[in-house]
Amino acid sequence: MSRLSIIVSATTVLAAAPAFGAPAKATAPDLGSIIAAQQKQIDALAAEVAALRAQQAKAPAAASATAGPPAISTTQLASQQAQIDSVNAKVAQNAPAWRGGPQFNGNGFSFKPGGEVQYDFGYVSNPNNALATSNLGYNGFVRRLMVSAQGDVPGGFTYSINLNFAGGVVGYEDVILAYQPVNSKWSAQIGYMIPFNGLDNMTSNEFTSFVEASQFQDAWNNGRRIGAAVGYTADTWLIDAGLFNGAINTQATNTEWQTAVRGVYYPRALGGQLHFGASYQYRKTQVSAQGNLYQARPFTQTTSVRFVGTGPANNTGTIASGIAASGDQIFGAELAGIWGPLHFAAEAQYLMVAAIKPGQVLPPGQASTGQRLLNDPSFFSVYGEIGYWLTGETRGYSKGEFARTNIRNPFDKGGWGGVQLVGRIDYLNLTKWVGGTGSGIVAGVLNGGQQTGYQLALNWWPTDFVRFTTQYDRAQITGGPNAGAVDPTSTSLLTDRSYGVNVVTLRAQLDF
Known part of the structure; x- marks a missing residue:
């Protein structure tokens, strides 16, 4: 039985079942046995789906590890280095210089x-x-x-x-x-x-x-x-x-x-x-x-x-x-x-x-x-x-x-x-x-x-x-x-x- 047919069958049975507490007819099959069997099939299907999802999640990570880091262009590296140099320059400019005591410099002051x-x-x-x-x-x-x-x-x-x-x-x-x-x-x-x-x-x-x-x-x-x-x-x-x-x-x-x-x-x-x-x-x-x-x-x-x-x-x-x-x-x-x-x-x-x-x-x-x-x-x-x-x-x-x-x-x-x-x-x-x-x-x-x-x-x-x-x-x-x-x-x-x-x-x- 395919996974789809199992799900459809279980859904049909559940929909046709009488409301909880309603009296059952004498000619109806043993509903408890049917539900128990269908529940086992549902649990097995859920476990298989979870295993497939875990396998799919591992595949991109393994591919990424095999391929190495993504390539970065020389232009990107130069831009990042320029940003770092600019930050360092501003830090150095605003940091006090010591000539016996601190001297602070910035913006012409x-x-x-x-x-x-x-x-x-x-x-x-x-x-x-x-x-x-x-x-x-x-x-x-x-x-x-x-x-x-x-x-x-x-x-x-x-x-x-x-x-x-x-x-x-x-x-x-x-x-x-x-x-x-x-x-x-x-x-x-x-x-x-x-x-x-x-x-x-x-x-x-x-x-x-x-x-x-x-x-x-x-x-x-x-x-x-x-x-x-x-x-x-x-x-x-x-x-x-x-x-x-x-x-x-x-x-x-x-x-x-x-x-x-x-x-x-x-x-x-x-x-x-x-x-x-x-x-x-x-x-x-x-x-x-x-x-x-x-x-x-x-x-x-x-x-x-x-x-x-x-x-x-x-x-x-x-x-x-x-x-x-x-x-x-x-x-x-x-x-x-x-x-x-x-x-x-x-x-x-x-x-x-x-x-x-x-x-x-x-x-x-x-x-x-x-x-x-x-x-x-x-x-x-x-x-x-x-x-x-x-x-x-x-x-x-x-x-x-x-x-x-x-x-x-x-x-x-x-x-x-x-x-x-x-x-x-x-x-x-x-x-x-x-x-x-x-x-x-x-x-x-x-x-x-x-x-x-x-x-x-x-x-x-x-x-x-x-x-x-x-x-x-x-x-x-x-x-x-x-x-x-x-x-x-x-x-x-x-x-x-x-x-x-x-x-x-x-x-x-x-x-x-």
């Missing part, structure tokens, strides 16, 4: 958070224990606690924001918005910045040879100012010029201003990197308080005592007031060179003061502070240094200033880092003949004093971003406002009395 910590501990001797102050001796403090952000904005704009939280107050370092299109040698910037006044001051404090810049930066009050500047940078030379106002937090009385220009020629020659620079500044004081105090610390900021300065002092080392002046001019010269692990640098600056004379009548709304002098004083400072990397590094340099040095065998690569030894002689002269008499004037000479620093620093860089400095300074002072207190029994003029001060400074630094 970039953003790099950063910071810097400098902790100083030092000792400054009290000459003959003559000064009645607790600000000499041992002291430690946080020199800088910086939080910063730098980046790019589409259209050729860049920004730099640096806040200093050392001392528990918010201070400002560079806060600049700049414009420099890609491949352009011209640039412009506006904000709070250092006027262009010399190699040591233009170099970041992270990369200077010593814990502090040369002493004329302190003595001349060379600090940041609000201003605008333009610059042109070629392959081997640059020139920058700007017009500046006063400090960022003195808007209400900010009538001081200055102009500054600096040019640098930095060729690769004589087997190394050369640097020749010159700068000029013209500064005017605030009209409501026309005066300047020129003074310098003994090569560290762990003390506020000044042994040289252009104003009278008491026996605590504090200088009270300076010179009545409408402004000043500063002329600077720079020279440096790098040959492998050896470098040298030297700068000189000459400052001319426009003093307000006794009896000089100022216009309404103007006033002077400090001592009025008969003649205009001028002051001079110069330093020279030589440094050598004992571990073979070459000091970093970039377009008119010293830059980060790449350590050859850093700690994280199993090495001991880089070690640099630097020596410097730094001279400042604030003593000048001005004529007349007055506080701090000895035989017509303004007794600002002369300070010569004999400095030696050992810089250890475990990595490119960590630095430890041990520095010794011998400050030799001649004259100055504290000479009488230090050597009260001498018969020499105050301008000729000499004494020495020992200074030791330790610094731990991290930047990122």
Whole structure:
């Protein structure tokens, strides 16, 4: 019997059967036997159908395994690879690059958070224990606690924001918005910045040879100012010029201003990197308080005592007031060179003061502070240094200033880092003949004093971003406002009395 006839027969029988529970006729065959027989045939048919379906399902898979994977064209492969490369490029573009800290880039923007910590501990001797102050001796403090952000904005704009939280107050370092299109040698910037006044001051404090810049930066009050500047940078030379106002937090009385220009020629020659620079500044004081105090610390900021300065002092080392002046001019010269692990640098600056004379009548709304002098004083400072990397590094340099040095065998690569030894002689002269008499004037000479620093620093860089400095300074002072207190029994003029001060400074630094 065929499968179809069995199914038809079973269906006919089931249809003709009486309803469940209806009385059966006496002449009808044994229905239960018929149903049981037909059920066996149905079950057998269902099992055979299931077996045929399983066999049909196995056949394509076996054929596919025998034939191998379907063919893919070269065009399809190239298209898929292009898609993979595009995804990888986008991932790489948006992933942060690490340069001490993360730098994020995308769609013409970039953003790099950063910071810097400098902790100083030092000792400054009290000459003959003559000064009645607790600000000499041992002291430690946080020199800088910086939080910063730098980046790019589409259209050729860049920004730099640096806040200093050392001392528990918010201070400002560079806060600049700049414009420099890609491949352009011209640039412009506006904000709070250092006027262009010399190699040591233009170099970041992270990369200077010593814990502090040369002493004329302190003595001349060379600090940041609000201003605008333009610059042109070629392959081997640059020139920058700007017009500046006063400090960022003195808007209400900010009538001081200055102009500054600096040019640098930095060729690769004589087997190394050369640097020749010159700068000029013209500064005017605030009209409501026309005066300047020129003074310098003994090569560290762990003390506020000044042994040289252009104003009278008491026996605590504090200088009270300076010179009545409408402004000043500063002329600077720079020279440096790098040959492998050896470098040298030297700068000189000459400052001319426009003093307000006794009896000089100022216009309404103007006033002077400090001592009025008969003649205009001028002051001079110069330093020279030589440094050598004992571990073979070459000091970093970039377009008119010293830059980060790449350590050859850093700690994280199993090495001991880089070690640099630097020596410097730094001279400042604030003593000048001005004529007349007055506080701090000895035989017509303004007794600002002369300070010569004999400095030696050992810089250890475990990595490119960590630095430890041990520095010794011998400050030799001649004259100055504290000479009488230090050597009260001498018969020499105050301008000729000499004494020495020992200074030791330790610094731990991290930047990122």
